[in-house]
Amino acid sequence: MPAEWRGDVPALDLLNRIVGEALPLGLRSGPVEPFFQRDVYFDSADWALRRRGVTCRFRFRVDDRRTLTVRTVGRWEGGAPLALPQTFEAEVPELEAASALTGISEPARRLRALIEPSLLVPRIQFETERRSRRTRPGWIRRARYDVAYDVVTVRSHGLARTFQELKLRQLAAGRPGLDAVAAAFQERYALRPLLVGKVDRAERLLREIESDALTSAARGGREVAVIVVEAGCVAVLMDEGSLTLPVRGGSGEEACRDVLRVHFGSADAQVRVLGTAPGSSTRPVLEVWLARRVAAARDADEGARLHWLPLGELLAGAGAPTLRDPRTLAALGVAARAKALSEWTGSAPTPPAMPQEPPAGARRIRLSDVTLRTPVAPAGHAGAEPFLSGDLSLVEFNSRVLALAEDPAVPLLARVRFLSIVSANLDEFFMVRVAALKRTVAGGAATSGEEGLSADEQLDAIAIRVRALTERQVRCFRESCLPALAAHGVRVLRWAELAEPQREALRRYFVEQLFPIMTPQALTRAPGHPFPLIPNLQLSLAAVVRDAGAGPIHFAYLKVPDAAPRFVALPDGETFVPVEDVIRANLSLLYPGRVVEQAHGFRVTRGADLELDEHHAASLLQVIEEEARRRPYGAVVRVEVEQEMPLAVRELLLRELLFEDATPVGSLGSGDLYEAVGLLGLGALREIARLPKPDLDYPPWRGRVPIAPAQSVFAALAERDVLVHHPYDSFEASVERLFVEAADDPHVVAIKLTLYRAGGHSGIVDALLRAAAHGKEVFVFVELKARFDEERNIDWARKLEQAGIRVVYGLVELKTHAKTALVVRREQGGIRRYVHIGTGNYNAVTATLYTDLGLLSADEALGADLNDLFNELSGSSQPPRTAFRQILVSPTYLLQRVIELVDREAAHARAGGSARIRAKLNGLADPDVIAALYRASQAGVDVDLSVRGVCTLRPGVPGLSARIRVVSIVGRFLEHARIYHFANGGDAEYYIGSADWRPRNLRRRVEVVAPVRDPACRRRLDAVLEAELADPTAWELDPDGGYHRRTPAPGADGRSSQERLLSPAGATV
Template sequence: MTKSKEIAKAINLSDSQYYFNRELSWLEFNRRVLHEALDSRTPLLERLKFAAIFSSNLDEFFMVRVAILKDQVQAGVSQRTPDGRTPQEQLEAIAQLLRPMVIEQHHLFEKVLRPEMAFHGIYLLNYKDISSEQRSYLQDLFKQRIFPVLTPLAVDPSHPFPLMANLSLNLAVVVKDPATGEEKFARVKVPNILPRFIELPKQLQQHNGKSNQWIGVPIEQVVAHNLEALFPGMIIKEYHLFRLTRKADIAVVEDEADDLLLAIQQELRGRHFRGSVVRLEIQPSMPKSVRQMLIEEMELTEGDVYEIDGLLNLKDLMSFLALPLPELKDPPWTPVIPPRLRHLNQASKIAQLDDPEDIFSAIRQNDLLVHHPYESFTASVEQFIVQAARDRHVLAIKMTLYRTSGDSEIVSSLIAAAESGKQVAALVELKARFDEENNITWAQKLEKSGVHVVYGLVGLKTHTKIVLIVRQEGEDIRRYVHIGTGNYNPKTAKLYTDIGLLSCREDLGADLTDLFNYLTGYSCQHSYRKLLVSPVSMRDRIIALIRREIEHCKNGKTGRIIAKMNSLVDPQIIAILYEASQAGVQIDLIIRGICCLRPEVPEVSENIHVISVIGRFLEHSRIFHFHNHGHNEVYIGSADWMPRNLDRRVEAVTPVEDPQLVQTLQKILEISLADNRQAWELKSDGSYIQRHPAKNEPERSTQNILMEMTLKS
């Protein structure tokens, strides 16, 4: 028996010690986000942005992940995760890890970023520190614009505790009746229809005797210092700010819903108020009596309360990124038109649909790989769909819409195509979390115009990013495809790194035809020519690709895997990666977010190395490279290696077969692995260590290098 076989036999690769907890790993990802705000090399307004993203991420984490764990505890679930924790143990571990991070974030803002803002003439003042002229202006503003929208709600035997919206800022106000001496409690919601930070007019932009870039105050302080107008005749004893977070995941029993769209609409109407409260944020000054009342009324425990020393809801710091101060931001980046599409003249292309210089002719020459946001989404993927809608030779357009945006030409192009007589089918995923309302709007608009709208399969989310164009070319029918890693959303395409393949390969066209038939009809397709499809074949195909590398090593050859994705959670995939490491396969993983695999453990994962790249763009592309003894295979697609992607979602991953494009993808992976500026190394104890250039070593930032390369292309 060989040594590797002896080790494999002796070690139980399912042992909980070889797995990190999913929720704690996510918190470590958010810590890396916070570090971008802590890092003095990051421009000031970008630091505020990352502090805001940290808070926004936490909101969603509580609304979904913590809410699920609390539901499991309430239901008496005791099943342990692969790392060996029960739901209750996970909640306790989350709180233990998270509380110091929240303290660090608020200390950073109050003691570092706020003074740095002031140094650059950006003053977010406390109400008590403003001048009498500024106070007078804000009092007038309160009377004219704020007071009319406020609704104080009393709490007493005749006034039950009010319903409060998810993520709302509120003032707990204690007033005293001077006639009876009785103290009473009321709640005042801070209006979210007005800006969180109220800017003072230019003539009042004076502080410390000089003019400044921006001066303002938080709206809740304006409300708090004018409470007498809401409670005339009463004495304001005290007020305390608090914020609550509710469970926000909607629950629809799909196979019992006669109309899925209607069922989701009904759930959405109550999401902001009906979900159970999962977190209460307060300031330390809140007295125990008020604190206890809130805890009891919201059915919380002390473990659900987070004390915030400073401003609540730092998510609103994102608004400062709109200030016209380019010197305090990242250098602007304008996505570049892909080289093979630069010769296409937009005006003539639209006017002359027989123009041989159209996007279809470019795709017929060779497969085309597009890399966003380095390359323009608008000039490539969006133009692909826009031109297909206008081209009289195009017979049909089919695509999936997981998340899109209101200002996209894509939806209007699909409508125009349907109105011109083309066959148009759009699969709109109504269950895309927090985009449900947006997707319902587009689904209804598309249906009214004659587009065949499908809402996906029961029990599965359709997460794949695919477009199929059917075009008449002479006597033949040719199918053009786009298979990508990111959503068809021009806004996120400027912020997320994603890869897309444009091709007219017949086998890919045939595969997408079969996949759309699976999505829209009653097809039971279980095999595809080229595509790896979830939940049908992807898991088995990925395992087979990893096992092939194992066999190469066992036969004395080289085994090598490089995989880039958002998250690695699936225990079965992790276990087979451990087997590969034991067999000698060299594995590099580029995992932006959650990684439940424990790397660099002797005799288990010593050949596995994991990095996370965090930067100005959100790393979102999925690229999978298998060495295959020199016959390199590279895949891209929409799926992470998570149970939900492999078992509970419709996903598609495609091979990239053009040798030149394979080299391009390998280069992208190599650049990421060599990063010494934005990369963090995951250690076997679960900690992440940020890489730094060695002495006299040049700085290698993945995203900066890719921007420079794109400009030179």
């Protein structure tokens, strides 16, 4: 056996220093190689193996190998050996330790001669992160060594401790000798030699952890939360409008039963531990227990606070003003991952029916029954309590989109499309918002945001709601949409459901179309096989492959080709099979000579924000282009796996993803792993939604023509302003027509516009290229930082520049989100300017899917304002600072002016004048604007808001926002327009533009909002606002952050506002 020496390294910093420095005594080495392994030592509850001098270890290695080792220590008496030490070790094929203990390997057989394997439980577990290097051979008689630098982590009770050690292993005799090398390390780094083994050190540390845990629990540093479930309800405590789970200090089953004694008067119940939530900045380590069959509350004081809430409402309300307790959120998060509640069916779009058999004597409540405490608003600001969580509001928006998929009155393919949209939205939500919250946690920020929740607490609440939401989504697809599709001849089948001729057709497809473009990779860190860098949102397979015969098991990674459709069509054109099923069934062709035991799908979601140093960038275009290319490999924020994936494969994925440089230490854990029942990535259902079956979709719509074809756009605008409302008004026949006519009109001398998201092919860009070819002055401000469209916008910028068009890329630290265009035309009376100011992008495709407004005008003041704006955009890298005549521009003036307009309405109300505020927005989250709206409500102003997505304002709270009403319109088209209306004592003002009332729009973007003065245009805006606010299908925002859907009165017109605008009568709106 090679000679060894081990030394204790007292600090991680010192270990890192040793790794970074040269070896002593002139030893030369190769590169440092990383390695990872996890050891689990098994014994019985009474340490029977230890008493007999036996150890049993199961080792998980990062190179796919798993080894089972059984060792016996020697016994000596009077200098004579009674029993020699023995070691039995073998690589085992089993994925799980429990299966290996009962397997056929020699160590397993030897173990069964000593003890019944079912009595064994994990007693000591530790992880070893090793960095090693091997010395290079030198001249004759030069010794060779393996030098290992180990960080060992021991975990227990949600706590962790680490120790570091250096290990020298002599591989070849020679000079310098082992003693000399060890002495050199001791002298240089003040290391102490170790006289005990790694297992003994880990056990000692484990005892320290357990002692600390008990001490911490006794001092209140550890707590127990109990989820008591009966008849579909959960026991909660209500105190001053806040709902919490029962929680007390302590640890273990006795502490759980103590909670039951205090709150129920009896400890008699069925209890089991669900898991542990690690401590955070706002709470200690939390044990989470589940209790059933608990006697009704008998303690008078506690019973008065104890209520029963339907589980679905508890999940849907996580993070709401009534459910913000950090311990309660953490406990529900543990329960969501544990999947231990059979009643866990996900939140419903409408409150579920109260269980028929509630607990005896229970006080049953709904979330809406809880009286919210009226927040106290400090002078000049609304404070924290009056705000809802913006991130949870985004989750709620997707719940409303999912409700459309669940609605049988919606056309079937549209329902499938809405299922796809929910998944796509959640993907972006994790890439942007969850990634931002994780960065906040990793940065050590512990304070709460405007909504009163810390980043940790928001992540807990998000996980609870998203898990419930995705379960609803899966149920909708499997139990409603799939059968409905089959009834119309469209079948989505799994491999097991196929007949042999169908399988044979798919085998041919695999061989001809997929096999040539697939490359399997090992999931290992073995030399020459680095762990693959898995791209963002890439559907992948993790395969478990066994060598021929009784060889070892290996893990392999397969990327599903990007070029492949997600659903492979069979020859009948109406039967589809998921491409991962086709690949999974034919993996033997990719692994000849091996047996594919199983293969499971997974997806990795990564943070998507770009890290730009705009102040020092020599070329903004080049910097953005390089960062956009890195986006697919950002920090991992979510791992989705098929439900059938074994624990060992899940742990391998998480462990390897933690090794990535982009993933901050501690930012990825088991709570970031999401199980999918059935298909992963339902965003791919868009392929099914695009099937050419018009009878299963909304009827096609061609927008109206707002300007007569016989009249030029310029002649029409010379007579009056034109307000267009897409898609009800044709984008091509209005906005795009403006550019087409301008490009070909010999009197037009200049065209200028801002371009945010132009899409793929663009008729407007074609017109600009033609205008430049005709010698016209063309200026385009291309915003390169439009999220997820950076590379497409870079392509547009280069194409425009190559045509001789002047292009500006963006402003430092700001996005230009304004939707503005200016056409300069030489006429008989001189130069005349024509403008377009809109709410949506210059994108003909989204103009058929989003509702947007645009003002076409020849107004001199508006033209002069846009002329000044474009001069600033082209001549400066700073935000516009011109004192504009009519338009409102952020970030310099818009926020201040909006607050002034709101405060003006409050003054009118206090003076007894006409005061009302109406607004149509995508989002409302700016705290200063919300504070102004609260002041207006308290002054007597009626505030009616149509907010499609995120809204952090709490409406209808007595004393705060009693006169504020918020509705959300979710339907066939994505509501995207923005309208502001202020009654102004009878002299009403209307505005449209690109800005929502969110911090990013008002403070970090260039946005343009314009007044609408034409009476006919105002009447149309007024009709749009009234239609949406009175929509009988709208969703109303409740004070607690939930939404309820209106129900049309019997006999009333139940059409939505969108349906009315699509009707012939809608032509006048």
